[in-house]
Amino acid sequence: GAVVSQHPSWVICKSGTSVKIECRSLDFQATTMFWYRQFPKQSLMLMATSNEGSKATYEQGVEKDKFLINHASLTLSTLTVTSAHPEDSSFYICSARDFALSSYNEQFFGPGTRLTVL
């Protein structure tokens, strides 16, 4: 149980285009999902907290107009990188919490999406 998937697993795009990444909780409902970005040899940096049915909460320094987050259902959150540039190339990972679990603090991570912007 508690499986999180991401799609696509990798994507290469041209500078200036937009890329959408999907995060799905496959066997539980996730009212809250989190989006992280990880540059090579660095830690996971939280970008935003995605809440079903409401606006996402962005961390300081993360441009909300560039990284659009939509959490339209209890099992799906999407991150759209708009007008992508080479510096946006990174490993994007989502996670979700299952509040129905007694260990509700635990976050379940997706497999990540490697974005390369040419």
Add this chain to the structure above:
Amino acid sequence: GENVEQHPSTLSVQEGDSAVIKCTYSDSASNYFPWYKQELGKRPQLIIDIRSNVGEKKDQRIAVTLNKTAKHFSLHITETQPEDSAVYFCAAFGTGGYNKLIFGAGTRLAVHP
């Protein structure tokens, strides 16, 4: 906000030796401390976690200790094996309405046969 510091950044041990990674956190209200193992290009995997009402937890070769007063927690791996080689991250539950996980910078562990 919460800040998590992790040391060392790299750790090299011989197979069979023990490895210890230490983390400190700043928010005294934090109550959940997970440890993750991440292999190259893969998702972080939860290997053990501890809550603030417990001082120590063990799972086979892995143990975690928590000192709430000093606000630090440590990961202990005994009888290390080459397959333990990976990057390990500590994390702490920050305060705020959605309980954000704040990660340490990571420790690259290399276990040499």
